Structure formats: C-alpha cells, structure tokens
Amino acid sequence: MGMEVEIFIQAVVNGIMIGGVYALIAVGLTMIFGVMNVVNFAHGEFVMLGMFATYLTHSLLGLDPNLSIIITVPIMFGLGVIVQRTLIARVVGLPDESQILLTLGISVLLINLTLLIMGADPHSIKTSYKFSSIQIGPILVMLPRFIAFSVAMVASVILWLFLSRTEIGRGLRAVAEKPEVAILMGINPQKMHRVAFGIGVALAGVAGTVVTPFRYIYPNVGQSYVLIAFVVVVLGGMGNIPGAIVGALVIGVTESLSAQYVALDLAMLGPFILFVLVLLFKPTGIIGKGKAY
C-alpha cells in the first residue's frame, strides 16, 4: 500500500472516530427537533456541561472520565427535564424566533455562568491511556478516541432499542410523527417532550464525557460542537435519527480530510461549505424529510 493511500485511510479513520461523537450530539439535537419542533441552540452548552461534570467527578472522586457516565447521565437527564419544564415548554408551538432566541439565551446563560464559576482557563484530564493507541495494519487509532467512538455507538444502539422496544419510546415516535393522533391514543405530549429533551441533553452529556480524555475543557467549547451538530442534523434531515448518524460520520470525515489536505485551521471550512451546499440543493437532507422553504 502506497504512503499516499495510507495517509488517506488514516485521515478517514480519524474522521469516523470523531464522527461517532458528533453523532451522539446530533442525535439528541435531531430528536428534540423531531419530537418538539424546537431547534435547540443551547445544545453545545450541554456538551460543555457534560465535560465539566466529568472533570469535577474525576478531580473530586478520582473516577476514570469514561466511567463517570454513570453519574453524569442521570444528572444531565435531570437537568434537561428541568430546563424543558421551566423554560422550553413555554415556547413550544410559538414562532421560530421565540424558540431560537430563548435557546440562544439559555446558551449564553450557561456559558457565562460556567465562566463565572470555573473561570476561562482550559482544564484537561490526564489518564494512563491518554497516548495509548491500537495498531491495525498501517493504521493507528488513538485509544481514547476509539473508546469515545465505541461508547457513542453503544449509546446509539441503546437509544434505538429504547425507541423501538419500549412503550415510552413508541410514545416519543408517535408524538414526533402525528401529535394529534398520539393525544387521541392517550399519550401525554408534555411528558414526551420532557423525556425527549432529557434524553437529548443526556446524550450531549455523554458526548462531553467521552471527549474529555483528549479535548480541553473550557466554557466556550460547546459552540464549536453545536455548529457541527447543526450541520449534521441538516445533512441528515431535521428530525431524522439514522440520518443524523450517517451525517455525523460524513462530517467527521469531511473535517478530517479538510485538515489533512487543505489546512489544519481550515478543518471546519469543509463541513460549513458542505452545509451551505446541502441547504441550497437538498435542504431536506441527504436522506431526510422536512421542509426548509
């Protein structure tokens, strides 16, 4: 295998690894949109809170960052339910502007609250396996990234099982597809909204947790993730969960290839240009449904 091909495959593999994390963030975002018809501009801040929650459990309890999921998931789910109950529920069904502005407000609030409490300095978590890697032929995969990807995939499968096999999961899908019919079937849409927002926030929290071994933790970190998640969600079709997973892998690889072949600091340009192109030519997403005009 030539050197060029190896570099290319390596870049694609790196892209898929980080794409898995993007999938976790985007799946929550797209589910919130699907069930509640709300675009959550604060979604990246829940990733950031997940990172800080992991950082705190790690530094206070000495817990391995990946294991801190058992603590961060219930906390983030609860936080999501509270935010939905107290704030988001008031704008469901209102014009888009109200929802965009409210969630933007929540985003600015969470960033600056964290900034006041934790300070602006970036934190990092040291693990014994920070620089470990797995060698598959000529391809090298960093262990923390591989764990992040694996956790993301497991979480996606659990979500899929939850949505297809449980009563609440079926209720969520019913509210997403036909809210009027769901109400007639005795499903409480407000309850489903809370569950959807709670799960979305919890998934964002998981994404925050699994990236802590290799990413800096600081109050503004969520903004880069939320932009990527939006790109992914539009790419996969708003409200489409399988679409979001495929879209996340596409964006991860696009970002990685842009960094490899164009310039490191232009890594994000590729996804954004792809985003604009998708909006222009296929605004309902590559495999999605929805209405953009």
Next chain:
Amino acid sequence: MVDHRNDKFSRARTLVLLFLVLAVMALPLLLSQRYLFRVLINIFFFAALGSAWNIIGGYAGQLSLGHAAFVALGAYTTGLLMLHYNVPPWAGVLPGVILTAVVAYFLGKLVLRLRGPYLALSTLAFGEIVRILMLHFKGVTGGPLGLTIPFTGRNVWRLQFATEHMNYGISFGLLVLCIFVSWRIYNSRMGYYLQAIKENQEAAESLGIPLARTKNLALVISAILTSVLGGFYMIFMTYIDPYAVAGLHLSIEIILVAIIGGVGTVWGPVIGACIVVPLMEMSNFVLGGGRTGASMLIYAVILIIVVLFTPRGLIALVPTLEQYRSE
C-alpha cells in the same frame, strides 16, 4: 380629511426629538471622564448596530445570526486600507461598503429563500466562514493577532483625536443616520412589504409583493449600515481581531439589543442599547470578570425574561402617547 390632532401630536414629537438631540450634543460639556464617553459611544454604536440589523431581522423577521461578518468586512477593509495605503478612514469606509454590499447581495440570493431555523443556521454558518477565513489568511488580516492602527498624534485627516469628543460626535451622527434610514424604510412602501413578509410570506406573495427582491434589498441596506459602523469601530478601538469583530458573540449582542428593546420597531434598538450597555458596564464594574462573564450573564437573563414575558420587547412596556389619548 386632515387630522389636526395628529398633526399637533407629530409636531410635539418632533420637538421632543429635537430636544433630545440637543441634550445629547450638550452632554460632552458636562462630562469629564473618558470612561463615561466610552460608555456613551458604546451605547450609540450598539443602538446603531441594532437599528441596522432590525431592518432585515426585525421588520422582515428574517433572523440573521451572521451580522458580525458585515462589521468585520467594514472594519478590516477600512483598517487595512489605512494601514497599508494610508487611506483616511472616512474614505476607506466606501470600499468596505461596496465589498459588503456585494457579499450581502450574493448571500441574500443564496439563503433568503430559507425559513426560520434554516435561515438562522445558514447565516450563522456564513459568519463562521468569514471568521475562519480571516483567521486563516494571516498574510492579509494578521490572523488571530488582529490589526492595530498606530496612534500618530492628533490628525483630523485620519480621524485620530486626543480626546473622545469627536468620536462621540461621529458615533452619535452614525446613530442618527441609522435611525433615519430605519425610520424612512419603516414608513415607506418597502416597510409595509417587509412587515407583510414577516406576518405571512405566502399571503405577501399572493398580494404581488416581490419577496426575493424586497428581502434582498433589506439585507443589503442593513449590511451596508453595519459595514459603515464596522469601519468606524475600527477607528475608535484602534485594534480589531477576528474574535472581537467577527465572532458569534457579537452577532448575538447585536440581536439582543434589538430584541430586548423591541424588535421590528424604530426605537426599540435604541431603548435596548440604553438599557443593556450601561447594565453591562455596571456589572463589569461591580463584579469584575471582564467583558464576558458577569455582564453577558445578565444579558442572557434579560433576554430569556423578554422572550418569555414581553416578546415585543421593553418598548411594549412604555405606554405610548396614542394609548394616553385614547383613555
């Protein structure tokens, strides 16, 4: 039939406005502290930026989250021309305006047919693309280090002054310009078109309103004003970098001023800036914590309260003279 009461009313309002303008002009005589001047200049700037944004974001309801990019285009063009070619800023604003108008025109062609969240997201992506490019092309823009205009002593030609008096006057003039344009549009046929588009696009189109052209014109006018403000911002601050003038937080601050004051009204952004800017300065003063942190936190809380409880902005809380007369 001519309504004389209305006539008298508008004359009274003109007098009040005139009085306010004179009061603003006289204020520098009473102020000695440079800091207070800075605060007032900031109020004028954000009120003007909010008014410019309001034309497309408020009147037409087309939520743009990328207006910082227009500030950046104006600021960088003016700054680079001044730095490399010694073009005085009042002339350097013009190329910035032309560049911004062209960019805004093509942006509008591309994204203004999108709706709601899709439009918001694509303008947000546009702003980020501009910021990433400015960070990348270090040879031209200076990258993350930004641009610094050296102070070469008092120089009227280069709009560099030892005191803040002239900056105060210029920024107030810019605010008057923005309000005037915004007010003229509001009361013109175009203003009615924009409000119809905001209410219901399908209905507006079926009435024969040229949707694409009207929205695009509003975006270009809004971008031009924003670019002019960016150019002068460069002069007053003497330093810019991609984070300060092209960052998402600036786009959000511009919107917040308009929303908090009263979106889609002529005076809303002015009220918003008068409330928000001093509040931010005070919280920075009392709590410390720099520009972000404490002040932005208060900003966010006000925004959330406004969206949830007075979606029409704080201007809706001010009883209008019309309401008094009807009582």
